[in-house]
Amino acid sequence: MSNLIKIGENGKKASMILGQLDQESKNIGLRTCAKALLENEDYIMKANKKDVEAAKKNGVKPSLVDRLLLTHDRICAIADGLEEVAALDDPIGEVLSMKVRPNGLTIGQKVVPLGVIGIIYESRPNVTADAFGLCFKTGNAVILKGGSVAINSNIAIVKVLRDALSSIDITADAVQLIEDTNREAVQELIRLNKYIDVIIPRGGAGLIKTVVENSSIPVIETGTGNCHIYVDEYADFNMALDIIDNAKTQRLGVCNTAESLVIHEKISKEFIPLVVDRLRAKQVEIRADEKGCSISDYCNPATEEDYGAEYLDKIISLKVVDSINDAINHINNYNTKHSDAIITKDYNNGLKFLNEVDSAAVYINASTRFTDGNEFGFGAEIGISTQKLHARGPMGLRALTTTKYIIFGNGQIR
Amino acid sequence: MSNLIKIGENGKKASMILGQLDQESKNIGLRTCAKALLENEDYIMKANKKDVEAAKKNGVKPSLVDRLLLTHDRICAIADGLEEVAALDDPIGEVLSMKVRPNGLTIGQKVVPLGVIGIIYESRPNVTADAFGLCFKTGNAVILKGGSVAINSNIAIVKVLRDALSSIDITADAVQLIEDTNREAVQELIRLNKYIDVIIPRGGAGLIKTVVENSSIPVIETGTGNCHIYVDEYADFNMALDIIDNAKTQRLGVCNTAESLVIHEKISKEFIPLVVDRLRAKQVEIRADEKGCSISDYCNPATEEDYGAEYLDKIISLKVVDSINDAINHINNYNTKHSDAIITKDYNNGLKFLNEVDSAAVYINASTRFTDGNEFGFGAEIGISTQKLHARGPMGLRALTTTKYIIFGNGQIR
Numbered sequence: 085m086s087n088l089i090k091i092g093e094n095g096k097k098a099s100m101i102l103g104q105l106d107q108e109s110k111n112i113g114l115r116t117c118a119k120a121l122l123e124n125e126d127y128i129m130k131a132n133k134k135d136v137e138a139a140k141k142n143g144v145k146p147s148l149v150d151r152l153l154l155t156h157d158r159i160c161a162i163a164d165g166l167e168e169v170a171a172l173d174d175p176i177g178e179v180l181s182m183k184v185r186p187n188g189l190t191i192g193q194k195v196v197p198l199g200v201i202g203i204i205y206e207s208r209p210n211v212t213a214d215a216f217g218l219c220f221k222t223g224n225a226v227i228l229k230g231g232s233v234a235i236n237s238n239i240a241i242v243k244v245l246r247d248a249l250s251s252i253d254i255t256a257d258a259v260q261l262i263e264d265t266n267r268e269a270v271q272e273l274i275r276l277n278k279y280i281d282v283i284i285p286r287g288g289a290g291l292i293k294t295v296v297e298n299s300s301i302p303v304i305e306t307g308t309g310n311c312h313i314y315v316d317e318y319a320d321f322n323m324a325l326d327i328i329d330n331a332k333t334q335r336l337g338v339c340n341t342a343e344s345l346v347i348h349e350k351i352s353k354e355f356i357p358l359v360v361d362r363l364r365a366k367q368v369e370i371r372a373d374e375k376g377c378s379i380s381d382y383c384n385p386a387t388e389e390d391y392g393a394e395y396l397d398k399i400i401s402l403k404v405v406d407s408i409n410d411a412i413n414h415i416n417n418y419n420t421k422h423s424d425a426i427i428t429k430d431y432n433n434g435l436k437f438l439n440e441v442d443s444a445a446v447y448i449n450a451s452t453r454f455t456d457g458n459e460f461g462f463g464a465e466i467g468i469s470t471q472k473l474h475a476r477g478p479m480g481l482r483a484l485t486t487t488k489y490i491i492f493g494n495g496q497i498r
Numbered sequence: 499m500s501n502l503i504k505i506g507e508n509g510k511k512a513s514m515i516l517g518q519l520d521q522e523s524k525n526i527g528l529r530t531c532a533k534a535l536l537e538n539e540d541y542i543m544k545a546n547k548k549d550v551e552a553a554k555k556n557g558v559k560p561s562l563v564d565r566l567l568l569t570h571d572r573i574c575a576i577a578d579g580l581e582e583v584a585a586l587d588d589p590i591g592e593v594l595s596m597k598v599r600p601n602g603l604t605i606g607q608k609v610v611p612l613g614v615i616g617i618i619y620e621s622r623p624n625v626t627a628d629a630f631g632l633c634f635k636t637g638n639a640v641i642l643k644g645g646s647v648a649i650n651s652n653i654a655i656v657k658v659l660r661d662a663l664s665s666i667d668i669t670a671d672a673v674q675l676i677e678d679t680n681r682e683a684v685q686e687l688i689r690l691n692k693y694i695d696v697i698i699p700r701g702g703a704g705l706i707k708t709v710v711e712n713s714s715i716p717v718i719e720t721g722t723g724n725c726h727i728y729v730d731e732y733a734d735f736n737m738a739l740d741i742i743d744n745a746k747t748q749r750l751g752v753c754n755t756a757e758s759l760v761i762h763e764k765i766s767k768e769f770i771p772l773v774v775d776r777l778r779a780k781q782v783e784i785r786a787d788e789k790g791c792s793i794s795d796y797c798n799p800a801t802e803e804d805y806g807a808e809y810l811d812k813i814i815s816l817k818v819v820d821s822i823n824d825a826i827n828h829i830n831n832y833n834t835k836h837s838d839a840i841i842t843k844d845y846n847n848g849l850k851f852l853n854e855v856d857s858a859a860v861y862i863n864a865s866t867r868f869t870d871g872n873e874f875g876f877g878a879e880i881g882i883s884t885q886k887l888h889a890r891g892p893m894g895l896r897a898l899t900t901t902k903y904i905i906f907g908n909g910q911i912r
Contacts, residue, residue, distance in 0.1 A: 100830070104853065183875065189864055191874060198886050199856070277710070281886050296691070300711045302887040323909040330911035416514070438904050439518065442613070450603055450907025459912075460605060460903070461597065472612050472695050472900040473716040474888040486886040489874070490852050493864025495737040497744035498873075 088272050091227055091260050092279030095200040098225040098257035103197045105254070107174040110221055113254050114170040118163040120248035121213065121241070125159050131240035132209065139233050147337075151207045152234055162213045162241075165464075169217040172463045175481050176223050179490070190492040195485050197223035199281035202273055204229045204295060206287040209237035215286075216245055216259045218466050222484040225258055227280065229273055231287075232265035239263060274299035286467055289394070304474060304483070306467035309339035309422035310394045311452040314411045314437065316428035317348040321355060323449060324427040325362050331425070331451040333366045337396045339468060340423050340455040344391065345402045346411045349375070352404045356380050363400065372402035391418045408433050412440045419443055421470045423452040444470060444477035502686050505641055505674050506693030509614040512671035513639040517611045519668070521588040524635055527668050528584040532577040534662035535627065535655070539573050545654035546623065553647050561751075565621045566648055576627045576655075579878075583631040586877045589895050590637050593904070604906040609899050611637035613695040616687055618643045618709060620701040623651035629700075630659055630673045632880050636898040639672055641694065643687055645701075646679035653677060688713035700881055703808070718888060718897070720881035723753030723836035724808045725866040728825045728851065730842035731762040735769060737863060738841040739776050745839070745865040747780045751810045753882060754837050754869040758805065759816045760825045763789070766818045770794050777814065786816035805832045822847050826854045833857055835884045837866040858884060858891035 105113075121128070132154040139149050175195050182192035201224045203215045212228055219226035230238040238261055246256035262269055274283055277300045284304045285295040296303055313331055315324045331342035347355060356372075356379040363370060364382055371390045372383035383402060390401040391414075405411045415424050425447035426437040434448045445455045455478060457465025462480030469475045475483035519527075535542070546568040553563050589609050596606030615638045619625045626642060633640035644652040652675055660670035676683055688697055691714045698718045699709040710717055727745055729738045745756035761769060770786075770793045777784060778796055785804045786797035797816060804815040805828075819825045829838050839861035840851040848862045859869045869892060871879025876894030883889045889897035 100854075100856075103856075185873070185875060189868060189873075297714045302716065302885060304887070320909075326909065326911055334912055440514075442514075442517075443902065445903040445905060447905045447907060450905055450910040451912060453912045454603060454905065454910065455903075459599070459603075461599060471716060473718070476900050477903045486890050488857065489859040489869075489891045491859060491861045491864055491868065493861060495734075495740065496864040496868065497740055498748055498865055498867045 086272070087264070088262065088269065088276065089279075091262065092200070092276045094257040095225040095227050095260060096279050098255045099197065099199045099223075101255050102220070102225055102258055103199070103223045105223060109254070110174065110223070111170040112252060113220060113249060113258075114166045114217055116252050117213070117217075117245050117248045118166040118170075120244050121159060121163045121166070124244045125156065128159060128237065128240045128244065129154060131236040134236045135234050144233065148207055148233070152209065152237070154209060154237060158210065162210050165210075165214055166217045169221050169464055172221065172481060174221065175485055180487065187496050188494065189496050192490045193487045194490050195482075196488050198484055198486050200225045200227065200279055201484065202227045202229070202276075202280045202283040202301065204270060204273070204283065204285045204287070204291065206231040206291065207233050209234045209241060211286065212238050212241045212261070213245065215466065218464055218481060218484060220258055222481050224484055225260075227260050227262065227273070229262045229270060235263065235265050270294070271298060274301055277301045284467060302474075304467070304469050304479070305471040307339045307422070307470055308394050308420045309341065309468075309470075310343045310392060310418060310420045311340060311422055312344045312346055312415045312419055312424040313342050313452070314346040314415065314424070314426045315348060315351065315355060316408060316411075316426055316430060316433050317350040318430040318433060319351065319355075319427040320429055321358060324355070325358060327425065327427060327449070327451045328359060329362055329366065331453055332363065332368055332400050333398075334451075334453055336398065339394075340452050341396070342452055343393060343395050343400060344418065345400055346414055347376075347402065347404050348408070348411070349404050349406050352376070353379055356402075367398055369399045370402050371399060373404055375404040376402045394420065408436060412437065416440075416442050422468065423447065423455040425450060425452050444468065500686070501678070502676065502683065502690065503693070505676065506614070506690045508671040509639040509641050509674060510693045512669045513611065513613045513637075515669050516634070516639055516672055517613070517637045519637060523668070524588065524637070525584040526666060527634060527663055527672075528580045528631055530666050531627070531631075531659050531662045532580040532584075534658050535573060535577045535580070538654075538658045539570065542573060542651065542654045542658065543568060545650040548650045549648050558647065562621055562647070566623065566651070568623060568651060572624065576624050579624075579628055580631045583635050583878055586635065586895060588635065589899050594901065601910050602908065603910050606904045607901045608904050609896075610902050612898055612900050614639045614641060614693055615898065616641045616643070616690075616694045616697040616715065618684060618687070618697065618699045618701070618705065620645040620705065621647050623648045623655060625700065626652050626655045626675070627659065629880065632878055632895060632898060634672055636895050638898055639674075641674050641676065641687070643676045643684060649677065649679050684708070685712060688715055691715045698881060716888075718881070718883050718893070719885040721753045721836070721884055722808050722834050723755065723882075723884075724757045724806060724832060724834045725754060725836055726758045726760055726829045726833055726838040727756050727866070728760040728829065728838070728840045729762060729765065729769060730822060730825075730840055730844060730847050731764040732844040732847060733765065733769075733841040734843055735772060738769070739772060741839065741841060741863070741865045742773060743776050743780065745867055746777065746782055746814050747812075748867055750812065753808070754866050755810070756866055757807060757809050757814060758832065759814055760828055761790075761816065761818050762822070762825070763818050763820050766790070767793055770816075781812055783813045784816050785813060787818055789818040790816045808834065822850060826851065830854075830856050836882065837861065837869040839864060839866050858882070
C-alpha cells in the first residue's frame with residue numbers, strides 16, 4: 085500500500101471521529117494547539133531556519149524568502165489565529181430547515197462536515213496551522229501538501245499540532261502532512277477520491293490549473309483575480325480616483341487588487357489625465373488602448389494579453405468603452421469572475437452592472453479590496469472561490485461543510 | 499474551431515441572455531415549448547420510431563427499448579412536466595441575506611444561474627425536455643449529450659424546443675444537443691471548462707465514473723444507491739417488515755431501493771425467518787453471511803462483493819451485526835452515501851444512527867424510497883447527488899443556481 089493511500093485511510097478514519105466531537109472539545113483542541121505552538125517556538129524556528137537558509141542558497145527571490153520566514157511575532161499571530169477560530173460560532177449540527185410532509189415524515193437539513201479535505205499550497209508555513217484550524221473547527225480531517233521550500237517548517241508545525249492533539253486524546257490524524265516533496269505526490273493525491281472529499285489548491289495560477297485539470301476529487305478553485313474598476317459616464321471623479329488608487333496600490337500582491345480600468349468614452353478626455361496624475365504619483369504604469377494612449381503620453385500601448393493579466397505589480401490596463409454595455413462585455417470577457425466594481429451616480433447603470441457582470445463579488449462605488457472573509461464578517465477565510473459550484477467568493481467556515489437530510493418517520497412506506 | 503467549441507461558445511452567449519430574463523418570460527418560454535411538443539407529436543413519434551426499430555434490430559434489451567419508446571401519453575407527460583416547472587417558484591434573484599458592515603458597505607448574497615450546464619445521459623428521451631425545462635427555469639443554458647440509441651428522438655425534441663423558443667424571440671441556444679454519437683464527444687465535452695460551468699452525468703455507474711475521473715469541469719455526481727435498512731434490536735418487527743418489503747420491492751430499478759439488510763444479532767433468530775417469509779413471497783433472493791445462512795436455508799451465501807452491490811433486481815444482501823456500532827461501521831464501509839435507514843424504538847440508537855451514518859439521507863423508521871425531489875417537496879428533480887460538494891441528496895431548482903455577492907457602497911476604501 086502506498087504511503088499516500090495510508091494517509092488517505094487515516095484521514096477517513098479520523099474524520100469519522102472528528103465529525104462527532106462536540107464544540108467544546110474542538111475549542112479545547114484549538115486552544116491546546118495554540119499554546120503548543122507558542123511553547124515550541126524554538127523548535128519551529130530551528131526548522132524554519134533550515135528552510136530559509138536553503139532558500140537563500142538556492143537563489144529564491146527575497147519576496148518569497150520573506151513569505152517563508154517565521155519570526156516570534158509571526159508564530160504569535162499563528163497561535164492567535166487558532167484562538168480566534170476557537171471563538172467563532174461552530175456551524176456543525178445546525179438544522180437549516182425542518183418541515184413536516186403531508187405523510188407525516190419530518191425532513192430536516194443538517195449541517196455536517198465535508199469529511200476529509202486536501203489542501204495544496206506553496207511557500208507560506210502559516211497556512212499549515214491556519215488550514216488545520218478551520219478544518220478542525222468544522223469537524224474535518226485535513227491532509228496538507230505544502231511547498232518543498234517550506235518542508236522543514238511544515239514538518240515541525242504539524243508535529244507540534246499532532247502532539248498537542250494526542251496529549252488531550254484527540255486523534256492526531258486530524259492533521260497529516262505529506263512529506264514527499266516530489267511533484268508526483270500532488271498528482272497522486274488528487275486522484276485519491278476514495279478517501280478525500282474535496283481538494284482546495286491555494287497558490288499560483290499554474291498550481292490551480294494542474295489541480296483543476298487532473299483531479300478526480302471535487303475541487304474548490306480559489307483565487308486568481310483580474311479585478312476591474314469601471315468608471316461610468318456618471319461617476320463622481322474624486323470617488324473614482326480614491327477607489328482606483330486604493331484598489332490598485334493599497335496592496336499589490338493580492339487577488340482582490342484592481343488590475344484593469346475601464347473608462348466611458350464621454351468622460352475619458354477629462355478623467356484620464358486625472359487618473360494618470362494619481363497613478364503616476366504612485367509609480368503605476370498604465371497600459372492603455374489607442375484612445376487612452378491618444379489622451380495621455382504617460383500610457384503605454386496595451387496588448388491583448390494585458391486585458392487578461394493579473395499583474396500583482398505596479399501596472400494596470402486601461403480600456404475606453406462607448407457604453408455601459410461595452411464595459412460589461414469587456415469585463416465579462418476578460419475577468420476571472422472574482423471582483424469588479426462600477427463607479428456611478430446613475431441608478432439604472434449601477435443596477436445593470438450588478439445584474440450583468442458575472443463575478444463572485446460585484447460592487448457599486450467601493451474598492452474591490454473588500455472581497456475578503458474578514459471584511460465580509462466571516463471571521464476567518466480559507467480562500468476566495470472563483471468557481472460557481474458549492475461556494476463562491478470569500479469562504480468562511482460554512483464553505484467547509486455540507487448537509488445531510490435527516491428524516492424522522494413512524495413507519496412510512498410508499 | 500471544433501463543432502463542440504462552437505456549441506460551448508453559443509451556450510456561453512445564450513447564458514448571458516437567459517440569466518437576465520424575467521420570470522414571466524421564462525414561464526411563457528416553458529409553456530410555448532410544452533405546446534409545441536404536443537403540436538409536433540407526429541414529427542417526434544416518427545423520429546422515435548426510427549430509434550426503436552434500430553434498437554430492436556440491434557438486439558437491445560426489451561426493458562431498454564421500453565425506456566426509449568415514446569407514446570402519446572408519454573409525450574403528454576413530457577409537456578405536462580414543462581408546465582409544472584413553469585408553475586414552480588423561480589429561485590433566481592432572491593437575496594438570501596443582506597447586511598450592513600461597520601464601514602457602511604451593504605453586502606447581499608443573491609441567487610443567480612450557474613451559467614452553462616452540460617448534461618450527459620443515456621437512453622430516455624424524456625430527459626431531453628425535462629433537463630431543458632429545469633435549466634431554462636433557472637436561467638441556465640443547457641448542452642445535452644444523450645445516448646446514441648435515442649439520437650433521432652433527441653434531435654426531433656430539441657428541434658421542436660429550439661423552434662418554439664425562436665418563435666417568441668428567445669435564443670434557441672438555450673438548448674443545444676451534441677449530435678455526434680461517438681464516445682470521444684463525451685471526452686471532449688467534459689474538458690470544455692472555458693465554456694461549461696458544471697457537468698451532471700445521469701446514468702449508470704460506468705458513465706458517472708468516466709465523467710468524474712476525466713472532467714476538468716466541476717461535476718455533480720448523481721446516483722448509484724446501495725441503500726441499507728438496519729433492523730435494530732429494539733425494532734418494531736411489523737414496521738420493519740413493511741419497510742423492508744416496500745424499500746426492496748416497490749420499484750426495483752431505482753437508486754433509492756434497498757439493496758442491503760443489516761440485522762442485530764439479538765433479534766436475528768426471531769426476525770430472519772419473518773423477513774425470509776416476506777421476501778420469498780415476492781421472489782426476492784437473500785444473500786446472507788454465515789449467521790444468516792445458519793438461521794434460514796432460504797439464504798444463499800454472500801460474497802464480499804454482495805455487500806457493495808447495487809443489484810437493481812430481486813436480490814438483497816443480509817449481514818448480522820453484534821451492535822449498533824458494528825451496523826454503522828458496516829454501512830459506512832459499503833454504502834454509496836445515498837440513503838440508509840434504521841428501524842428502532844430506542845431514542846439513543848435512533849439519534850446515534852442519524853448522527854453517525856454518512857449518507858445524503860438518513861432515516862429513522864421510514865422507507866429509503868422517499869429520497870426523491872417530489873417526495874421531499876421540491877416539485878422537480880434534476881437528480882440525486884451522492885457527493886458532498888454543492889448539493890447533497892435530491893436536487894431541485896436551487897441546485898442549478900449559485901450566488902453572487904452584491905455590494906452597495908458610497909466610496910468605501912481600505
